[in-house]
Amino acid sequence: MSPYADVAHLMKGRTIARIVYDAETIAGRVRELGAEIGAAYPEGDLLVLGLLKGSFIFLSDLVRQIPRPLQVDFLVATSYGNETVSSGLVRLVYDPETVLEGKHILLVEDIIDSGRTLNRLVDLLGVRRPKSLEICALLHKRLTPDLRLDAKFVGFDAPHEFLVGYGLDHAEDFRQLPFVASLAD
Numbered sequence: 001m002s003p004y005a006d007v008a009h010l011m012k013g014r015t016i017a018r019i020v021y022d023a024e025t026i027a028g029r030v031r032e033l034g035a036e037i038g039a040a041y042p043e044g045d046l047l048v049l050g051l052l053k054g055s056f057i058f059l060s061d062l063v064r065q066i067p068r069p070l071q072v073d074f075l076v077a078t079s080y081g082n083e084t085v086s087s088g089l090v091r092l093v094y095d096p097e098t099v100l101e102g103k104h105i106l107l108v109e110d111i112i113d114s115g116r117t118l119n120r121l122v123d124l125l126g127v128r129r130p131k132s133l134e135i136c137a138l139l140h141k142r143l144t145p146d147l148r149l150d151a152k153f154v155g156f157d158a159p160h161e162f163l164v165g166y167g168l169d170h171a172e173d174f175r176q177l178p179f180v181a182s183l184a185d
């Protein structure tokens, strides 16, 4: 029997190759990140901006571990242009209501892969004159040397596999898995 039989009913016929980060490991790292972020922002307004949808579980766990006042908003970005070769064009489908000017902005992302999405967002948000702009990513594949702004806070350096769970999807499935796993082919 598969060691992942307890979630087999969630997998729509796909199989988990291995659990890369289990729930306990993630929770421990999120607690550390929260403390790190709390210490890094001694004063000023902090706006935690979650990039939807992938960051929704990570963000909700993370903000509860940051021991300082903060506000939360979200961004929804969509890529368009050439489908097969990611063109790096990004459009905001939901733009935060809040003013960014003068605030510390912490952009929260599920995973940094090519970094194209983030590169565009950093440009888009930068012109709104935040007091500071930093990135927190749960997972970082460390594939690109030319990130406009690299993540200051990273949960884990991720293996170069396709990962699902804890917010990450495969064609919108598997976001609700309580761990991060790679899928069998």
Ligand code: IMP
Pocket: 054, 109, 110, 111, 112, 113, 114, 115, 116, 117, 118, 161, 162, 163, 164, 168, 169, 170
């Ligand atoms: P980038 O612009 O190539 O860095 O793409 C980042 C986005 O692609 C992430 O926010 C995810 O939504 C998605 N993505 C990249 N790698 C993975 C993965 O291994 N599993 C699930 N989604 C991924």
Ligand code: MG
Pocket: 054, 169
């Ligand atoms: Mg996705």
